[in-house]
Amino acid sequence: xxxxxxxxxxxxxxxxxEVTLRCKPISGHDYLxxxxxxxMRGLELLIYFxxxxxxxxxxxxxxxxxxxxxxxxxxxxxxQPSEPRDSAVYFCASSPYxxxxxxxxxxGQGTRLTVV
Amino acid sequence: xxxVTQSPEALRLQEGESSSLxxxxxVSGLRGLxxxxxxxGKGPxxLFTLYSAGEEKEKERLKATLTKKESFLxxxxxxxxxxxxxxxxxxxxxxxxxxxxxxxxxTLLAVQP
Numbered sequence: 151x152x153x154x155x156x157x158x159x160x161x162x163x164x165x166x167x168e169v170t171l172r173c174k175p176i177s178g179h180d181y182l183x184x185x186x187x188x189x190m191r192g193l194e195l196l197i198y199f200x201x202x203x204x205x206x207x208x209x210x211x212x213x214x215x216x217x218x219x220x221x222x223x224x225x226x227x228x229x230q231p232s233e234p235r236d237s238a239v240y241f242c243a244s245s246p247y248x249x250x251x252x253x254x255x256x257x258g259q260g261t262r263l264t265v266v
Numbered sequence: 267x268x269x270v271t272q273s274p275e276a277l278r279l280q281e282g283e284s285s286s287l288x289x290x291x292x293v294s295g296l297r298g299l300x301x302x303x304x305x306x307g308k309g310p311x312x313l314f315t316l317y318s319a320g321e322e323k324e325k326e327r328l329k330a331t332l333t334k335k336e337s338f339l340x341x342x343x344x345x346x347x348x349x350x351x352x353x354x355x356x357x358x359x360x361x362x363x364x365x366x367x368x369x370x371x372x373t374l375l376a377v378q379p
Contacts, residue, residue: 192371241309257309
């Protein structure tokens with residue numbers, strides 16, 4: 151398996167523009183997570199899905215952020231409109247069924263977002 | 267509120283100088299403590315999962331241990347390639363939105379030759 155695949159790897163956009171980040175989880179994993187990483191706050195969970203259904207979006211900072219998972223192999227995180235404070239590295243991760251022992255999350259390489 | 271605190275924030279070692287990283291946690295009903303390694307420009311890479319106090323796991327020069335309040339990542343005779351940020355995370359109990367990992371802010375380890 152190629153692991154969790156994220157695109158793009160780097161994104162530079164102007165304030166006010168719409169940004170869409172993409173993720174392909176590991177095949178067969180039931181859970182998909184979106185994290186944001188900054189120097190100040192470390193890794194923060196934004197939202198996670200179970201079998202394509204959003205379970206917990208309490209970490210989504212505000213209504214400008216939205217996430218979808220239309221099928222088991224694809225998810226998007228959208229920011230509209232983007233602001234400079236959204237600049238961070240965004241990670242997608244996936245993990246198998248929660249009640250098994252092997253429930254660690256596997257991370258993608260991340261998307262470095264810069265909003266100018 | 268579930269919380270994870272890692273110390274020190276940064277650690278500089280000479281090659282061969284053994285040391286330990288600390289992860290203190292508060293969570294109601296621990297359902298796994300996880301250690302990850304993160305290299306610059308990459309996503310976190312899974313190292314270990316510990317489930318109960320007294321459990322230990324080893325991988326090359328790394329050994330992770332767990333008590334009811336904290337976990338240690340012991341690094342024996344480190345090499346420069348062990349330089350990375352080490353992240354600790356916990357998962358809480360069953361019920362509700364329970365499959366999320368709560369991360370600490372990490373320890374940046376630099377091993378000098």
